[in-house]
Amino acid sequence: MSTSTASIAExxxxxxxxxxxxxxxxxxxxxxxxxxxxxxxxxxxxxxAPQVSGTRGFVARYWVRLDGGRGTAVGCVRV
Numbered sequence: 001m002s003t004s005t006a007s008i009a010e011x012x013x014x015x016x017x018x019x020x021x022x023x024x025x026x027x028x029x030x031x032x033x034x035x036x037x038x039x040x041x042x043x044x045x046x047x048x049a050p051q052v053s054g055t056r057g058f059v060a061r062y063w064v065r066l067d068g069g070r071g072t073a074v075g076c077v078r079v
Contacts, residue, residue: 023078023079024078024079025059025076025077025078025079026076026077026078026079027074027075027076027077028073028074028075029072029073029074030072030073030074031070031071031072032070032071032072032073033069033070033071034069034070034071035069037065037069040071044063048073049061052075055075055077056077057077057078057079058075058076058077059076059077059078060075060076061073061074061075061076062074062075
């Protein structure tokens with residue numbers, strides 16, 4: 001089984017924060033370059049998704065596969 005580090009060639013994180021009177025919402029956006037789509041999908045399903053979903057304040061996660069071996073992940077948490 002390949003690990004996520006072997007199948008993802010590049011990760012570029014960025015952060016977005018929104019605050020209101022009720023709560024603050026944070027989003028982490030990762031832009032990735034994938035070299036092995038099958039191994040990356042397995043790592044995402046088996047390792048990354050369970051960890052992200054278990055994060056305190058977890059609200060939602062979104063994964064998008066783009067053309068050219070690229071992808072974007074967005075994770076949202078309430079703090």
